[in-house]
Amino acid sequence: MTVTPGHPRSRLDPEPVPRRDFLGLLSFWTMATTLLFATLGMLRMPRAAVLPSPSKKFRVAIPEALPPGEAYVPPGRTTAIFRDAQGTYAISIVCTHLGCIVKPTPDGFECPCHGSVFARDGAVVRGPAPQPLSWIKVEAGGGTVVVDEAATVAAGTKVTA
Ligand code: FES
Incomplete structure (x- = not known):
């Protein structure tokens, strides 16, 4: 019910909101809505596609x-x-050479990328690989071996179970 001059307001009519309060409430709700949608947008952001790499140290049973x-x-x-x-x-x-995965062969290893050939002990037989293949630390015990790909050992290092 609108109040017209000369007519008394009904006690059931809500109090009119002053213009300044109305603008303040409008600003508040606009900001709150913006924050809500920003938060929802952040929650929907794509997750990192990078998965943690497996540990360099692992236990394996040799066939x-x-x-x-x-x-x-x-x-x-x-x-x-x-x-x-x-x-x-x-x-x-x-x-x-450049990090390709070499293929084991009966005589050693061959690199499919640029043709490097390695002997059975990892020594370079034919380049362009500049270094021999690394020997990796192995610990034996209990019918399995523990391989630590992050640790190298001198060529020719072998462990007995
Ligand atoms: S990466 Fe193996 S020879 Fe180039």
Whole structure:
């Protein structure tokens, strides 16, 4: 009900909101709504696509049927594990040229990217790889080996179980 001059206001009519209060409330609700939508927008932002990489140190069981001197590369790893009469050892299969994954062969390793060839002990047979493949630290025990891809050892280092 509108108040017209000369007519008394009903006690049931709401108090009129002064213009200054109305603008203040409008500003408050505009800001609150903006913050709400900004927060919702941040919650919907895409998550990081980078997954944590697996630990460089892992335990693995070497297949019983692995012939001496033949490489076993655990799935998802960059280390070839070997077993022979002197013990167990591991060689990195990351090429020292530009980091491709080399393929174990009966005579050693071959890099599919630029043709480097490595001997069975990781020594460079043919470049362009400038360095031999790294020997990786291995600890043996309990029928499994613990490989630490972050630690290198001197070439020829083997452990016995
Ligand atoms: S990355 Fe292996 S030879 Fe280039």
